[in-house]
Amino acid sequence: MADLKVNFAGIESPNPFWLASAPPTNMGSMVERAFDAGWGGAVWKTLGEPIRNVCSRLASIDQGPQRMLGLNNIELITDRSLEVNLKEIRECKRKYPKHALIISLMVESKREAWHEIAKQVEDTGADGVELNFGCPHGMSERGMGAAMGQVPEYTCMVTEWVKEATRLPVIVKLTPNVTNITPPGRAAVRGGADAVSLINTINSVMGVDLDTLVPYPNVNGMAAHGGYCGPAVKPIALNMVSELARDAEVNVPISGIGGIGTWRDAAEFLLLGATTVQVCTAVMHYGYRIVEDMIDGLSNYLDDKGFHSVNDIIGLSVPRVTDWGNLDLNYKTVARIDHQKCIQCNLCHIACEDGAHQCIPFTEIDGKRFPIVDEHECVGCNLCYLVCPVPGCISMVRLDDGSRPLTWRELTTREPETMTAD
Amino acid sequence: MSTTHDSPINLAQIERNFREIAPPLTEAEAIMESHRCVYCYDAPCTRACPTHIDVPAFIKKIASGNLTGSARVIFEANPIGASCARVCPVDVLCEGACVEKTLMAKPIEIGRLQRYATDAVFTRGRDVLKAGAPNGKSIGIVGSGPAGLSCATYLARLGYAVRIYERKPLAGGMDTYGMAEYKMTQRVSQEEVAQVARLGVEIKTNTEIGRDIQLDELESQHDAVFLGVGLGATSRLNIPGEQLEGVYDALDFIERIKTRDWASIPIGRTVAVIGAGNTAIDAVTQARRLGAKRVLMIYRRTDREMPAYEYEYELAKRDAVEFWWQTAPVEIVAGADGTRAAALRCVRTEAVETDDAGRRSFRTIAGSEFEIPVDMVIKALGQQKMVDWLLQIAKLKLDAAGRVAVNPETMQTANPKFFAGGDCVNGGREAVDAAQAGKLAAQGIHLHLSGERVEFAGARVPLHEETSEIKH
Ligand SMILES: Cc1cc2nc3c(=O)[nH]c(=O)nc-3n(C[C@H](O)[C@H](O)[C@H](O)COP(=O)(O)OP(=O)(O)OC[C@H]3O[C@@H](n4cnc5c(N)ncnc54)[C@H](O)[C@@H]3O)c2cc1C
Ligand SMILES: Cc1cc2nc3c(=O)[nH]c(=O)nc-3n(C[C@H](O)[C@H](O)[C@H](O)COP(=O)(O)O)c2cc1C
Ligand code: SF4
Ligand code: SF4
Ligand code: SF4
Numbered sequence: 001m002a003d004l005k006v007n008f009a010g011i012e013s014p015n016p017f018w019l020a021s022a023p024p025t026n027m028g029s030m031v032e033r034a035f036d037a038g039w040g041g042a043v044w045k046t047l048g049e050p051i052r053n054v055c056s057r058l059a060s061i062d063q064g065p066q067r068m069l070g071l072n073n074i075e076l077i078t079d080r081s082l083e084v085n086l087k088e089i090r091e092c093k094r095k096y097p098k099h100a101l102i103i104s105l106m107v108e109s110k111r112e113a114w115h116e117i118a119k120q121v122e123d124t125g126a127d128g129v130e131l132n133f134g135c136p137h138g139m140s141e142r143g144m145g146a147a148m149g150q151v152p153e154y155t156c157m158v159t160e161w162v163k164e165a166t167r168l169p170v171i172v173k174l175t176p177n178v179t180n181i182t183p184p185g186r187a188a189v190r191g192g193a194d195a196v197s198l199i200n201t202i203n204s205v206m207g208v209d210l211d212t213l214v215p216y217p218n219v220n221g222m223a224a225h226g227g228y229c230g231p232a233v234k235p236i237a238l239n240m241v242s243e244l245a246r247d248a249e250v251n252v253p254i255s256g257i258g259g260i261g262t263w264r265d266a267a268e269f270l271l272l273g274a275t276t277v278q279v280c281t282a283v284m285h286y287g288y289r290i291v292e293d294m295i296d297g298l299s300n301y302l303d304d305k306g307f308h309s310v311n312d313i314i315g316l317s318v319p320r321v322t323d324w325g326n327l328d329l330n331y332k333t334v335a336r337i338d339h340q341k342c343i344q345c346n347l348c349h350i351a352c353e354d355g356a357h358q359c360i361p362f363t364e365i366d367g368k369r370f371p372i373v374d375e376h377e378c379v380g381c382n383l384c385y386l387v388c389p390v391p392g393c394i395s396m397v398r399l400d401d402g403s404r405p406l407t408w409r410e411l412t413t414r415e416p417e418t419m420t421a422d
Numbered sequence: 423m424s425t426t427h428d429s430p431i432n433l434a435q436i437e438r439n440f441r442e443i444a445p446p447l448t449e450a451e452a453i454m455e456s457h458r459c460v461y462c463y464d465a466p467c468t469r470a471c472p473t474h475i476d477v478p479a480f481i482k483k484i485a486s487g488n489l490t491g492s493a494r495v496i497f498e499a500n501p502i503g504a505s506c507a508r509v510c511p512v513d514v515l516c517e518g519a520c521v522e523k524t525l526m527a528k529p530i531e532i533g534r535l536q537r538y539a540t541d542a543v544f545t546r547g548r549d550v551l552k553a554g555a556p557n558g559k560s561i562g563i564v565g566s567g568p569a570g571l572s573c574a575t576y577l578a579r580l581g582y583a584v585r586i587y588e589r590k591p592l593a594g595g596m597d598t599y600g601m602a603e604y605k606m607t608q609r610v611s612q613e614e615v616a617q618v619a620r621l622g623v624e625i626k627t628n629t630e631i632g633r634d635i636q637l638d639e640l641e642s643q644h645d646a647v648f649l650g651v652g653l654g655a656t657s658r659l660n661i662p663g664e665q666l667e668g669v670y671d672a673l674d675f676i677e678r679i680k681t682r683d684w685a686s687i688p689i690g691r692t693v694a695v696i697g698a699g700n701t702a703i704d705a706v707t708q709a710r711r712l713g714a715k716r717v718l719m720i721y722r723r724t725d726r727e728m729p730a731y732e733y734e735y736e737l738a739k740r741d742a743v744e745f746w747w748q749t750a751p752v753e754i755v756a757g758a759d760g761t762r763a764a765a766l767r768c769v770r771t772e773a774v775e776t777d778d779a780g781r782r783s784f785r786t787i788a789g790s791e792f793e794i795p796v797d798m799v800i801k802a803l804g805q806q807k808m809v810d811w812l813l814q815i816a817k818l819k820l821d822a823a824g825r826v827a828v829n830p831e832t833m834q835t836a837n838p839k840f841f842a843g844g845d846c847v848n849g850g851r852e853a854v855d856a857a858q859a860g861k862l863a864a865q866g867i868h869l870h871l872s873g874e875r876v877e878f879a880g881a882r883v884p885l886h887e888e889t890s891e892i893k894h
Binding site: 065066262263264286287289290292293296297300301304389390391392 | 449450453457458461463479482483485486487488490491494
């Protein structure tokens with residue numbers, strides 16, 4: 001069985017699966033149950049001046065019978081006293097010395113306040129701290145959370161403050177509510193961050209109750225924008241993780257967060273450069289038990305593919321991500337339909353007809369009307385392949401022989417006048 | 423017995439009639455169905471499964487594409503999980519308890535998903551169970567049915583040297599020789615037998631204990647013995663004409679079907695099956711599939727009393743079986759040749775006094791005798807207990823019904839060296855119950871020999887949390 005142990009910025013963890021700072025890590029008894037279930041690490045619910053929460057706090061979008069494809073919350077940081085939290089952290093670390101225990105922090109923008117809390121946490125024996133520069137609601141109105149993460153100078157400054165006060169590894173948790181993730185990522189590294197984690201939640205309004213006209217979640221007739229997470233945000237998180245993994249200046253380990261629920265999701269984050277992954281929504285949906293298949297599925301995958309350690313796949317796909325200008329313009333695929341498998345729903349036809357390039361006409365085979373791809377017209381966009389409900393029915397077949405790759409960058413340097421080449 | 427093709431229908435048609443009643447799920451179906459499961463916590467399906475397989479866990483592993491892990495969850499709780507996927511009465515077990523049955527009147531197809539996962543590892547030749555480091559102790563197992571195979575699997579995982587003795591040429595017990603052919607073929611049971619053998623378990627077939635090897639010899643060779651001998655031959659009718667040609671024991675009839683050598687299987691034009699249990703249903707449905715024109719089910723009580731499951735009864739109805747309720751056979755009458763069965767003489771019965779539990783008894787009505795012309799009679803009255811054989815074992819205790827008495831937690835018999843489980847203990851239930859008994863017995867044997875308590879997956883109903891009092 002493949003080795004799942006990782007070392008994240010000096011923090012040893014029995015596996016790369018951590019709980020994100022959120023309700024599942026609210027207190028000691030919860031984190032301990034999570035460790036018993038198999039989680040390798042946990043980032044404690046953000047500590048700071050205890051706050052007062054509103055009721056209600058969560059809303060979600062569903063897709064047919066699938067609940068909570070996306071989750072939104074207007075919850076703040078911990079509402080429990082610092083003293084109680086620190087006591088539980090100390091006990092938890094004593095009971096689980098081999099697990100990774102990271103403490104998330106957020107205090108007001110004062111050097112002394114950050115020094116004070118960082119020292120108190122170091123004193124508990126915890127393995128590291130995570131600076132929450134990401135919370136997009138409530139805390140940001142008080143000049144904290146995303147308000148800090150959105151200004152690279154602040155990110156750098158506060159990271160420096162914390163580094164002055166503690167020897168613990170410092171992880172900076174980034175907000176996705178920026179136009180470009182690289183500047184805040186670099187700022188964290190400049191400030192001395194030992195690692196970065198991302199993403200925190202995304203600004204969102206989940207919908208409106210058409211009877212009361214109040215958006216969700218309803219707090220006595222009013223609503224506020226909240227933080228969006230869950231399966232729906234995974235592609236956004238993957239992009240941001242891979243952006244930082246590709247950046248030479250961000251040369252620190254990454255903890256990937258956002259929409260992870262299965263070992264497959266986790267493997268994708270690892271391949272795109274994350275050393276650990278963090279999970280919140282999937283645990284809020286199904287409980288700590290999901291980690292069992294994450295561990296089992298990932299180790300079976302590694303065994304199947306002949307990898308001996310999870311470290312062997314970290315970042316393996318990063319070199320496969322590039323800028324558009326470096327993609328091969330001569331690579332040519334077309335869709336092909338397997339008429340043995342086709343159930344004649346004609347979704348490929350109408351998708352191509354009204355949403356692509358009108359190249360799936362019908363043909364008659366054995367008295368039945370089947371869609372068929374006109375390979376001369378097909379641009380290989382993938383749309384029909386994506387809409388087809390039958391696994392393996394439409395495949396994308398390569399037509400070029402790979403012998404003459406040509407990128408837009410090469411083309412425009414060679415012939416500057418063909419900026420919009422055929 | 424006759425070796426000519428007796429059936430009025432051709433072999434290709436018979437082959438078609440014996441197609442699987444529940445075909446495998448396609449990949450698209452498995453994806454859809456596994457995502458439909460809501461992944462219950464403390465799931466009712468798991469509670470309802472006698473081996474307490476963690477159903478939501480294995481289904482979500484199918485959804486996540488971890489088929490190896492899925493099959494491991496199944497086989498860890500039930501070493502004959504591939505057979506059970508096909509033969510379990512799921513309507514009254516896991517699927518009957520599924521929350522999707524409450525919500526949508528359409529339970530998750532747990533049995534077929536279980537098959538999807540277990541098929542995948544068999545096809546890929548992937549082993550999901552491992553033998554333990556040898557501990558130097560040896561266990562003898564009599565019988566290679568579900569109980570024996572299950573017990574052997576867990577013992578091998580604990581490091582015991584295990585030898586199974588089986589009197590039949592193929593291992594697997596009723597999984598190999600008894601299951602309705604449209605539910606499961608011998609290939610599946612043989613794949614499971616091979617999985618057990620790959621754990622290092624030695625399986626000696628064609629070896630009957632009490633004939634080829636004596637009991638005292640068996641006892642002296644092993645540190646403990648597990649009895650998974652099942653039940654004996656079909657009970658006799660005790661009416662004249664039972665010895666005539668054309669009269670069959672349901673188990674023999676089914677065993678011949680298991681060969682799929684259609685041309686060699688005897689079949690009449692009008693077949694009377696006596697009894698109304700699940701075996702009787704298997705006999706009528708398979709007689710129909712072999713080409714019998716008329717199939718009659720003869721039972722002295724009514725459909726209210728019939729022991730067969732509702733969905734098995736439905737299956738028989740769909741096959742246009744004629745049900746002769748309140749009918750008791752009194753003689754099988756020979757034809758002109760004096761040797762072959764030609765008619766069944768019966769009497770009518772009537773219900774009398776209902777006891778407190780609502781049970782009625784039936785008595786024959788004098789003078790109501792009549793004859794039904796038939797050319798084949800199948801006896802399906804239930805199986806006898808192997809009382810005489812069992813009583814050869816010193817100190818073994820049987821209950822009044824001839825079942826081996828055991829401690830229900832450890833499956834230890836009154837003779838501390840002997841453990842037992844499956845049909846010979848429960849009097850005849852399902853394969854899955856025998857699998858669970860084999861698991862408990864392995865735990866019991868290990869406790870007895872090592873003093874150590876182990877608990878395998880699904881050994882008990884998983885109790886996640888105690889219920890608690892809430893103040894309002
Ligand atoms: C016709 C029929 C159909 C059935 N259909 C279903 C179904 O659809 N679904 C379901 O779940 N259950 C079904 N069952 C019930 C199921 O088969 C049994 O509950 C199950 O097989 C019991 O397992 P077992 O290991 O206790 O006994 P068995 O499966 O009976 O195995 C006992 C084994 O011990 C061997 N043996 C006995 N004595 C000796 C000896 N002295 N020496 C060596 N070997 C010996 C026998 O040859 C046999 O192989 C059916 C039963 C019958 C009879
Ligand atoms: C209810 C709720 C509360 C959260 N609280 C915090 C918090 O206190 N600190 C923090 O850094 N992130 C917090 N998060 C964000 C999560 O840690 C995580 O970054 C985000 O949910 C994305 O991961 P997911 O898609 O697995 O949920 C919270 C998320 C939710 C849903
Ligand atoms: S999930 Fe628990 S805390 Fe939340 S509303 Fe329901 S019962 Fe209350
Ligand atoms: S979408 Fe797929 S199944 Fe439907 S018609 Fe097209 S090829 Fe056939
Ligand atoms: S009861 Fe049904 S829906 Fe719930 S876990 Fe079991 S199979 Fe899935």
